[in-house]
Amino acid sequence: MHWADFAASRLAQRGDTHTIATGITPSGHIHVGNMREVLTGDILRRACSDAGMNAELVYIADTADPLRKVYGFLDDSYSQYIGHPLGDIPAPDEKGRPDGDGTYAGYFLTPFLEALEETGVECRVVDNYQSYKNGEFAENARKLCDAAGQVREIIERVSSRELSDNWFPYNPRGSDGSMDGVVVTNWQWPYVHWVDLHGVEGKTDLRTAGGKLPWRLDWPARWQQIGVTCEPFGKDHAAAGGSYDTGKEITNLLGYEAPMSLAYEWISLKGQGAMSSSKGITLSARQLLDIVPPEMMRYLIARTKPKRAIDFDTGEGLISMADEFERLGNSIPSLLDKLQSEETMKKRKQNQIEDALAFWKYSQVIAGDSAASGSGISFSHLSLVAQVKQDDDEVWKSLSQTHGIDEKQPSVVLQGRLWRMKNWLAGELFPDSSRVSIQEEINTEWVNSLSEEQISYLQKLSESTTTLENTESAINQWIRNAAQDCEIEMKVAFNTLYNLYLGKDKGPRLAALLSALGNEQIIAPLTSTLNLLG
Numbered sequence: 001m002h003w004a005d006f007a008a009s010r011l012a013q014r015g016d017t018h019t020i021a022t023g024i025t026p027s028g029h030i031h032v033g034n035m036r037e038v039l040t041g042d043i044l045r046r047a048c049s050d051a052g053m054n055a056e057l058v059y060i061a062d063t064a065d066p067l068r069k070v071y072g073f074l075d076d077s078y079s080q081y082i083g084h085p086l087g088d089i090p091a092p093d094e095k096g097r098p099d100g101d102g103t104y105a106g107y108f109l110t111p112f113l114e115a116l117e118e119t120g121v122e123c124r125v126v127d128n129y130q131s132y133k134n135g136e137f138a139e140n141a142r143k144l145c146d147a148a149g150q151v152r153e154i155i156e157r158v159s160s161r162e163l164s165d166n167w168f169p170y171n172p173r174g175s176d177g178s179m180d181g182v183v184v185t186n187w188q189w190p191y192v193h194w195v196d197l198h199g200v201e202g203k204t205d206l207r208t209a210g211g212k213l214p215w216r217l218d219w220p221a222r223w224q225q226i227g228v229t230c231e232p233f234g235k236d237h238a239a240a241g242g243s244y245d246t247g248k249e250i251t252n253l254l255g256y257e258a259p260m261s262l263a264y265e266w267i268s269l270k271g272q273g274a275m276s277s278s279k280g281i282t283l284s285a286r287q288l289l290d291i292v293p294p295e296m297m298r299y300l301i302a303r304t305k306p307k308r309a310i311d312f313d314t315g316e317g318l319i320s321m322a323d324e325f326e327r328l329g330n331s332i333p334s335l336l337d338k339l340q341s342e343e344t345m346k347k348r349k350q351n352q353i354e355d356a357l358a359f360w361k362y363s364q365v366i367a368g369d370s371a372a373s374g375s376g377i378s379f380s381h382l383s384l385v386a387q388v389k390q391d392d393d394e395v396w397k398s399l400s401q402t403h404g405i406d407e408k409q410p411s412v413v414l415q416g417r418l419w420r421m422k423n424w425l426a427g428e429l430f431p432d433s434s435r436v437s438i439q440e441e442i443n444t445e446w447v448n449s450l451s452e453e454q455i456s457y458l459q460k461l462s463e464s465t466t467t468l469e470n471t472e473s474a475i476n477q478w479i480r481n482a483a484q485d486c487e488i489e490m491k492v493a494f495n496t497l498y499n500l501y502l503g504k505d506k507g508p509r510l511a512a513l514l515s516a517l518g519n520e521q522i523i524a525p526l527t528s529t530l531n532l533l534g
Helices: 003-012 032-050 076-081 104-118 128-133 138-146 148-159 215-226 243-253 285-289 294-302 316-341 347-363 379-388 392-403 412-426 444-448 452-463 472-486 490-501 510-517 519-533
Strands: 017-024 054-061 124-127 183-188 191-195 201-205 230-234 260-264 267-269 310-312
Touching: 003 032, 003 260, 003 347, 017 032, 017 215, 032 054, 032 104, 032 230, 032 260, 032 267, 032 285, 032 294, 032 347, 054 104, 054 215, 104 285, 124 128, 128 215, 138 148, 138 215, 138 243, 148 215, 148 243, 215 243, 285 294, 294 316, 294 347, 316 347, 316 379, 379 392, 379 412, 379 510, 392 412, 392 510, 444 519, 452 472, 452 490, 452 519, 472 490, 472 510, 490 510, 490 519, 510 519
Parallel strands: 017 054, 017 230, 054 124, 230 260, 267 310
Antiparallel strands: 183 191, 191 201
């Protein structure tokens, strides 16, 4: 059973109607690691719907959270806003100064919400700062402030950490708008009285956005307010004594049952560590969507159990995963046929097929898109063609010869693949090991260094080009037959051809590369070399 279907079956034991919540603080560029939380929630929502339940996904933008520090991508002038709600400070401009348009939170949220829409996530967005402004936290804040002693006891006992003497279940904003260093001196509904770092005294009405609950209280309060029944969250919150453990007890004070947990592991960037906006270890959702289709972002999450860490490789690993995704899409018809036609099938094989079908189903941007299929072209082959052909028309012509596509009207899916591939190739994320460049002129030094057997091999290849079919299998056979006829080692044969076309000793799969070139580009360097040899 797919992890989402299993989680949905657990939720079904709690009822037929569910609210699945996710929430992220927009303190910086919202990266692929953050997307794991939202996509996990969306895939679970779909699984609940498939199981006949009413399910809604709510995305809570934690815009009431304060700016913690001046991050590396910000100008030092942001220090004046430390402790201020992210929804209440200016956006950064191109130099990281607080002179941009709109709010800080909006600056980072907008591209993220666009990425959610592009990946097919259906959710209701809740602006947490606006919820405070609307007074939605007021009643829960009152209960928690009235029970300050009990709340302190729960947090200290469960988390095994001692709170400061002046800790209070509400963080008001001081005279300068910051929550940092503000001490509550008295409480009487609806006001908390305080003194700030500057010695200024004041009071804050809990029915306004003049402050907020600390995270360990804000979280269970929103569970009760929104009616959350399940929430995916990072493993840090799930640790013993973490905010989920304290939250479960806090909700009892609010007369609510804590939601079912669905903890997930981090997504790390290979060789760099866990993604973190504050540490600058990021790959934004927008960056990934510009180089691979949105289905692949969903596939990354759908195929991996939440508690399994993902070491994300933006180079060869991403090409490998992209090819895996294409193979899966191309195999869906045969997998469905096997599942329906084979009366007796080993349980293990059946599970593998059902898992593969679930991976594909939950990867689709449009839920239940039964017509979805792969493009028929692997990413690795498309990357070769896109590098050796100058324009789109030449790419389509090459693919029509090797894969039988309609070069006049390539599919919308394939057009999107090529657009993203060109973005990938133009950026820094494409792996150097997969970059190819066909040399424009034959290296005369290399030609003069050829052995007699290498020359004979090139002559043999040249003699049989007139009947060469432009398919990988035919080209591979052409290479090997000539090597056998000339009694040349395959290692030498391949080395010779890599030098002929690329000017180096090795490269991508040779047959794939040559099929991408096409017969004219295969023959021309052969002819030029033999002419130089006289």
